[in-house]
Amino acid sequence: MMPARTPFIVRLGRSFDARSWQMAGLFAACALIAVPFMHLALPPDHPLHLSTYFITLTGKILCYAIVAVAMDLIWGYGGILSLGHGLFFALGGYAFGMYLMRQIGRDGSYQSDLPDFMVFLDWQELPWFWAGSDSFLWVALLVLVVPALIAFVFGYFAFRSRIKGVYFSIITQALTYAAMLLFFRNETGFGGNNGFTDFKRILGYPITAPETRVVLFALSALALIGTLLLARYLVTSKFGRVLTAIRDAESRVMFIGYHPLWYKLFVWTLSAMLCAIAGALYVPQVGIINPSEMSVANSIEIAIWVAVGGRGTLIGPVLGAFLVNLAKSWFTVSFPEYWLFFLGTLFIVATLYLPQGVVGLWLRLRRREPPPAAAATEAKGARA
Amino acid sequence: MRKFGLLLCGWLLGAWGAHAAIDPELLKPLASDDSAVRIDAIAALAQASPEEALPVLKALAEDALAVAGGRMLRVEDGRVFDAASNSELRPPPAGLETIGINNRVRRELSAALAALRLFSAERPVRWQAAQEVTLSADAKMLPLLDKALAAESDPEIRNRLQLAQAQASLGSSDAAVRHAAVRTLGESSDPRVRQLLIPFTEKRGEVWVEADSAVRAAAGTSIRSIEQRLAWADHLGRAFSGLSLGSILLLAALGLAITYGVMGVINMAHGELLMVGAYSAWAMQSVFRAYLPGALDWYLLAAIPVGFLAAALVGVVMERLVIRHLYGRPLETLLATWGISLFLMQVARTLFGAQNVEVANPVWMAGGIEVLPNLMLPWNRIIIVAFSIAVLVAMWAILNLTRLGMFVRAVTQNRPMAGCVGVPTGRIDTLAFGLGAGIAGLGGVALSQIANVGPDMGQGYIVDSFMVVVLGGVGQLAGAVWAALGLGVFTKFLEGWTGAVVAKIVVLVFIIIFIQKRPQGLFALKGRFVEA
Numbered sequence: 065m066m067p068a069r070t071p072f073i074v075r076l077g078r079s080f081d082a083r084s085w086q087m088a089g090l091f092a093a094c095a096l097i098a099v100p101f102m103h104l105a106l107p108p109d110h111p112l113h114l115s116t117y118f119i120t121l122t123g124k125i126l127c128y129a130i131v132a133v134a135m136d137l138i139w140g141y142g143g144i145l146s147l148g149h150g151l152f153f154a155l156g157g158y159a160f161g162m163y164l165m166r167q168i169g170r171d172g173s174y175q176s177d178l179p180d181f182m183v184f185l186d187w188q189e190l191p192w193f194w195a196g197s198d199s200f201l202w203v204a205l206l207v208l209v210v211p212a213l214i215a216f217v218f219g220y221f222a223f224r225s226r227i228k229g230v231y232f233s234i235i236t237q238a239l240t241y242a243a244m245l246l247f248f249r250n251e252t253g254f255g256g257n258n259g260f261t262d263f264k265r266i267l268g269y270p271i272t273a274p275e276t277r278v279v280l281f282a283l284s285a286l287a288l289i290g291t292l293l294l295a296r297y298l299v300t301s302k303f304g305r306v307l308t309a310i311r312d313a314e315s316r317v318m319f320i321g322y323h324p325l326w327y328k329l330f331v332w333t334l335s336a337m338l339c340a341i342a343g344a345l346y347v348p349q350v351g352i353i354n355p356s357e358m359s360v361a362n363s364i365e366i367a368i369w370v371a372v373g374g375r376g377t378l379i380g381p382v383l384g385a386f387l388v389n390l391a392k393s394w395f396t397v398s399f400p401e402y403w404l405f406f407l408g409t410l411f412i413v414a415t416l417y418l419p420q421g422v423v424g425l426w427l428r429l430r431r432r433e434p435p436p437a438a439a440a441t442e443a444k445g446a447r448a
Numbered sequence: 449m450r451k452f453g454l455l456l457c458g459w460l461l462g463a464w465g466a467h468a469a470i471d472p473e474l475l476k477p478l479a480s481d482d483s484a485v486r487i488d489a490i491a492a493l494a495q496a497s498p499e500e501a502l503p504v505l506k507a508l509a510e511d512a513l514a515v516a517g518g519r520m521l522r523v524e525d526g527r528v529f530d531a532a533s534n535s536e537l538r539p540p541p542a543g544l545e546t547i548g549i550n551n552r553v554r555r556e557l558s559a560a561l562a563a564l565r566l567f568s569a570e571r572p573v574r575w576q577a578a579q580e581v582t583l584s585a586d587a588k589m590l591p592l593l594d595k596a597l598a599a600e601s602d603p604e605i606r607n608r609l610q611l612a613q614a615q616a617s618l619g620s621s622d623a624a625v626r627h628a629a630v631r632t633l634g635e636s637s638d639p640r641v642r643q644l645l646i647p648f649t650e651k652r653g654e655v656w657v658e659a660d661s662a663v664r665a666a667a668g669t670s671i672r673s674i675e676q677r678l679a680w681a682d683h684l685g686r687a688f689s690g691l692s693l694g695s696i697l698l699l700a701a702l703g704l705a706i707t708y709g710v711m712g713v714i715n716m717a718h719g720e721l722l723m724v725g726a727y728s729a730w731a732m733q734s735v736f737r738a739y740l741p742g743a744l745d746w747y748l749l750a751a752i753p754v755g756f757l758a759a760a761l762v763g764v765v766m767e768r769l770v771i772r773h774l775y776g777r778p779l780e781t782l783l784a785t786w787g788i789s790l791f792l793m794q795v796a797r798t799l800f801g802a803q804n805v806e807v808a809n810p811v812w813m814a815g816g817i818e819v820l821p822n823l824m825l826p827w828n829r830i831i832i833v834a835f836s837i838a839v840l841v842a843m844w845a846i847l848n849l850t851r852l853g854m855f856v857r858a859v860t861q862n863r864p865m866a867g868c869v870g871v872p873t874g875r876i877d878t879l880a881f882g883l884g885a886g887i888a889g890l891g892g893v894a895l896s897q898i899a900n901v902g903p904d905m906g907q908g909y910i911v912d913s914f915m916v917v918v919l920g921g922v923g924q925l926a927g928a929v930w931a932a933l934g935l936g937v938f939t940k941f942l943e944g945w946t947g948a949v950v951a952k953i954v955v956l957v958f959i960i961i962f963i964q965k966r967p968q969g970l971f972a973l974k975g976r977f978v979e980a
Contacts, residue, residue, distance in 0.1 A: 145779045221964045230714050230778045231967065234914050235960050241911050242956035245949050360911065364716075364786050371783060404794035411787020415780040416773055 076293065079300040088289055095285030100278040119277050120349060125389045126284035127346040132369040132381035133291050134338035139367065140375035141299055142331050143311030144228065148236030149339050150363035151243050152211040156340025157347040157357065158247075159210055161260035162194060163203035164271070164348060168264045180262070181255040191253045200267060207344040208337055215336030216329065223328045228314070237360055244358035259354025266348050277349070284345045288382070291338055295378050298331075307331060308376075368407070371414045374421025383422060470500050472532040475520040478508065479547050486549070487556045494560045494592065502564050504531050509557050514544040563589050566596040566609070574600070578608035582615065582638070590616045611636050615644065623660040630663055634670030637677040637820055645671050681820040686940050692829040694936025695836035696895065698929060700909045701916035702836075702843060703888035705928040708917050710847075710860050711880055713771055714782040717789035718913060719906025721885045723796060724762055725755035725892020726901040730805045745810040748893070755893035756886040762792070763885020767878050775877075789906065796903040804902035813897065832894050839890055844925060846883065856880045915959050921969025931969075 070078075080088070099114060099122075106113040131153055139145050165179040174183040178190065196202040218239060222232060250256035269276050298304050309317045310324045317324060347353045356362070365388075373384020388410070395403035418425055474496055477489035490508075493501045507513040507522045513531065514521045520531035521544065528540040549557065558580075565577035581589070593613045600606050614632035617625045630648060633641050648658040648667035658664050700722060707715045715721075729751040736747035766788055774781045809828055816826040847853035855876045858866040867873045899905060916935060920927025935955060942951035963969075 139779075145782070218960075221961075225964045225967050227963065227967050230782060231918065231963065233714075233779065233782060234918055235963055238911060238915060238956045238960055242953045242960075245953050245956075249949055360907070364783070367783055368787075401794070401798065404790045404797075408787040408789075408791030408794065411790065412770055412784050415784040415787075416770065419780075 075301070076297050079297045080293075084296075088292070092285065092289055096282050099281065103278055104274055116274065116277065119274075119281050121393060123277070123281040123284050123349045124346060125386055126281070126288050127342040127349070128366075128369065128389055129382045129385040130284075130288050130291050130342035130345075131339050131366055132373065132385040133288070133295055133378060134335040134342070135366050136370045136373075136375060136378065136381040137295055137298070137331055137338075138335040139370060140377070140381075141304060141307050141311065142328060144328065144332065145230075145233045145367060146236045146332075146335070147233045147360070147363045147367070148240045149335070149366050150358050151236075151240040152215060152336040152339035153343040153346070154243075154247075154353065154355070154357040155211045155214070156207045156343030157353040158254055158260070158343075159206040159340070160203060160344035161263075161347050161353045162197040162206075163200060164263040164266060165260050166194075166198040167266060167268075168262065171264050172262070179255070179260075181250075181258065182253075185250055193253065204344075207340050211336045211340035212333050215333045219329045219332040220325075223325045223332070237363065240358050240363055241360055244355050247355035247358065255354070257354060259352060260347075261352040261354075263348065263351055271348055271351070280345065280349050284349070287341055287345060292378055292382070298334075299378070303327065303330075365407075368411055368414060370421075372410060372418070372421055374418075374423030377421070377423045380421045380423040387422070470504065470532045471496070472520070475504070475531055478504075478513070478520065479515050483550060483552050486553055490553070490556055490560050494564055500534070502561070503534070505557060505561055505564065507531070508547065508549065509554065509561060511546055511548065514546045516541045516544050559586075559589065563592045563596070566592070567599065571602060571605070574602070574605055575608075578605045578612065582608055582612045582641075586616055586619060611638075611641070615641070618644070618648075623663055626658075626660070627663045627666055630666045630670055634666075634673045636674060637681065638674075639678060642671055642674045642678070645674070677820075681823040684819070685823045686944055687937060688823075688825055688829070690937030690940035691933065692833060692936070693940055694933035695833040696891075696898070697912055697916050697936055698932035699832075699836045699839065699891035699894050700888070701913040701920075701928050701932055702839060702925075703884040703886070703891065704913045704917050705920070705925055706843070706847075706884035706887065707881055708914075710856065711877065711884070712778065712860075713775075713881065714778050714785065715771075715884075716782055716786040716910060717766065717792060717906075718888055719908070719910040720789045720792040720796075721759045721763060721888035721906070722892040722895060722909055723792070723901075723903070723906040724759045725889030726807070726896040726899075726905060727796060727800065727805070727892075728755035728758045728889065729893045729896035730800075730807050730901055733807060745812060748810055748813075748897070751893050751896075752890065755889040757889075759889025759892065760882040760886030763888075764878055764882040766885070767881040771881065772874075772877070789910075793903050793906070800903070802903060804900045804905075807896040807901050809897055828897050832897065835890075835894055839887060840925070840929065843883075843887060847925070852876075852879060852883075856883075911956075915956070918963060919959055919969055927969055 077085075099119070102112050103114045103116075103119055108115075131149060135146065135149055168179065170177065172180040172183075174180055176183045178187065182190070190197075197206075218236075222235065227235065246252055247254050247259075248257055254260070263271050265271050266276065299307075306317065306322055307327050310322075310327055314324055343353075343357075369384040369388050370381045371384070372388055373382065374380025388407075391406065392403065395406055414421065420427070470493070474489065474493050477485050478493075480486050480489070490505065493505065504513065504520075504522060507524070512523045514523060514528075519541075521537070521541070522529040522531045522534075523544070528537045528544070529535065530537055562577045562580040565573050566581065568574050568577070581593070590613065593609055593616060597606065597609045597613065600609060610632060614629035617629035618633075620626055620629070630645065633645060636642075645667050649664055649671065650657055656664060658667065700718075703721065704715065704718050707713050707718070729748065732747045732751040732754055733744075736744050736750070766785070770784050770788065771781060774784055813828040813831055816824045817830070818824050845853075847856060855866070855871050856879075858869075858871055859873050859876050859880075863873055866876075895901075895905070895909075912935075916928055916931045919935065920929070920931030938958075939951050939955050942954055945951075946954065
């Protein structure tokens with residue numbers, strides 16, 4: 065028990081050490097100043113010019129990194145492997161996609177007020193759940209509330225019945241699979257297999273303009289920094305300690321007098337909301353959202369980003385998301401037929417030989433030669 | 449009609465088959481230009497001498513009846529016969545003029561031919577004919593049907609003929625005859641008969657199609673009883689397709705019941721082990737086609753051991769190389785086996801191509817049993833149900849009657865204790881995993897007969913098979929069996945109401961809710977466990 069509560073901002077400041085704050089500042093400066101400058105101001109033939117491909121790819125991976133951190137919160141710190149994070153990501157994307165579809169206005173192929181796929185289905189008016197989707201604020205609220213609500217209800221019943229471990233993984237997988245089947249239907253009202261695409265503008269600005277892209281990129285970077293700050297604050301707080309304690313010995317925590325349900329439920333719902341934000345940032349950047357985002361394979365891939373980077377560390381998932389996805393875009397362009405071999409091997413190698421991911425590997429290598437300065441940080445992350 | 453009646457009397461008086469030849473006068477009208485005359489002639493001919501008429505009418509139907517010099521001639525394989533006396537004409541006369549027929553005549557002709565075949569000595573021919581007659585019976589055929597019914601002894605065919613008779617009497621001008629006919633037809637379970645009866649209960653404009661109210665009421669009753677029977681057949685059909693789906697789920701899940709249910713290893717590559725089995729079936733088919741084309745129909749029998757061994761081998765390698773190092777870490781096992789599944793999928797794609805390969809059903813699995821007129825049970829489904837029962841029994845026997853099974857159970861219940869009394873736990877793990885994988889291979893062989901065989905085929909079954917095992921409860925086989933059958937039948941009945949996709953969603957949601965209520969599944973192991 066603390067004698068007097070330290071102000072929140074001080075606690076937040078203390079959750080990072082000085083070097084981490086410097087790194088975060090540097091990263092923010094890169095994303096907010098350097099990248100926009102190099103993309104917009106430098107001429108295309110300049111050696112330091114960043115191409116549109118770079119901006120889109122990196123922006124996309126930044127969104128994936130947010131998902132990876134969210135996954136790490138629930139898996140690395142909470143010990144709960146969710147195979148349903150693709151669902152929350154896609155739900156966020158779909159919610160924001162509704163707004164983007166309405167922004168097309170009458171510029172679609174059928175020049176109707178309704179989105180093209182509804183005209184195609186011969187619908188006369190918007191279904192009730194599309195009400196208000198032309199308002200940015202309402203949709204922003206939907207992005208946060210709908211996945212949070214689904215996660216809360218599902219999590220409440222699952223954690224209350226003390227479903228955990230593999231059982232939880234399998235039923236989250238079933239949930240995502242069921243949602244995918246649902247979204248594949250045309251009658252569900254989300255465009256069936258084609259999903260949403262052909263977006264034209266966002267908040268009135270053309271969506272493919274370089275300036276819009278850069279703003280979206282910068283927003284994704286900010287969201288990632290915010291996610292990292294929040295996650296760091298959480299895992300170093302008392303809440304984080306209880307959470308890791310639940311991960312390591314749930315029964316003992318219960319016998320001491322904590323109720324694991326609320327701890328798990330909070331981190332689960334928060335994780336779902338972070339995924340949804342990432343999804344909402346992802347959709348305008350890639351310009352499409354369809355039900356295959358909810359496929360079983362996608363959700364499991366999120367887990368491998370975290371596993372490769374390093375569970376129970378916060379920088380690990382970000383690294384993992386970048387490494388795996390850069391490898392993916394390189395493979396699928398250069399050797400498409402070897403990508404699954406590589407990914408499959410990655411799954412096996414990461415689980416067999418890299419229990420702490422590349423961060424753990426790096427720490428282990430460093431510890432062997434210079435004095436073990438990092439051991440304390442690692443121990444903090446790995447076991448509270 | 450009167451002429452017809454006279455002829456009929458004549459025929460009834462004359463002994464069966466007494467005419468060695470046909471009266472040429474009967475044949476003459478066949479060449480008439482007037483369709484009505486020809487139709488009457490066909491009926492007359494059929495009545496007069498069924499046995500001799502058959503070849504003539506057949507020839508007429510096949511455009512092989514000709515006229516030359518006022519004589520009717522039948523052409524068969526280039527030889528020419530006199531239609532009346534059935535003697536061959538040599539040399540064939542010149543100036544043959546084939547008799548053409550129009551559709552109206554052809555319809556009557558085929559009905560008459562079917563009626564004639566009712567007198568055939570072979571049962572299948574008579575059965576076929578009786579079925580054809582039921583569809584086209586009209587008042588003109590009544591006397592023939594009466595005669596056939598009198599001669600028929602086979603109960604099934606008699607039943608058919610009575611229906612045909614009733615149908616033919618529907619057009620009678622006597623209300624009592626119609627009434628009796630409508631009531632007899634109520635015993636049918638053929639949807640086409642229902643169609644036939646519906647006009648009797650309808651109004652055309654302001655007037656009832658059927659004037660007699662008693663007949664109308666009887667028609668209504670008959671329609672309802674037919675519909676009831678149809679609904680029954682429908683339910684039976686659903687129950688069977690549910691059983692069939694259940695047996696497929698069972699085959700897909702049985703291997704998982706060993707690896708996950710008994711050993712506690714989450715194997716996400718289970719679907720790919722099914723794929724290995726299915727590709728083995730394809731490989732055996734190719735081998736048989738190349739080296740044993742005569743025995744091609746039996747490739748499936750050879751595929752059973754090959755599929756088992758191939759999948760078991762893959763399973764043993766997986767266990768030795770990867771899973772062995774991850775015991776006690778189920779979440780890591782899940783990820784690693786997912787990696788293996790991606791790897792195996794890509795191997796299949798590289799070796800056999802990304803397209804689905806074609807696995808043909810052997811001839812002995814084609815066709816089916818017709819239980820009711822609108823209920824057909826295909827042989828391949830029946831065989832798969834039987835196969836899954838056989839696999840289940842074999843697996844039960846291995847687990848409960850053999851030494852290996854005893855060791856597997858011992859290791860599952862208490863690993864250190866089993867090790868202490870000398871059970872080689874490591875080797876048992878490998879063998880048990882190989883067994884589970886091999887059973888998945890058997891499931892794959894069966895699946896190759898009803899589903900597409902391609903690199904992605906396993907992905908479709910992984911969620912379903914886990915649902916079966918989770919729903920059934922971990923640790924024994926009975927749960928998996930009940931869960932598979934229950935899910936299969938439940939899904940199929942739901943599909944009837946809601947369509948396939950919604951049914952699947954409802955089932956998944958149902959399982960999710962069910963697990964909340966009973967996390968241990970349908971059948972929990974008795975006893976108390978302390979979680980690690």
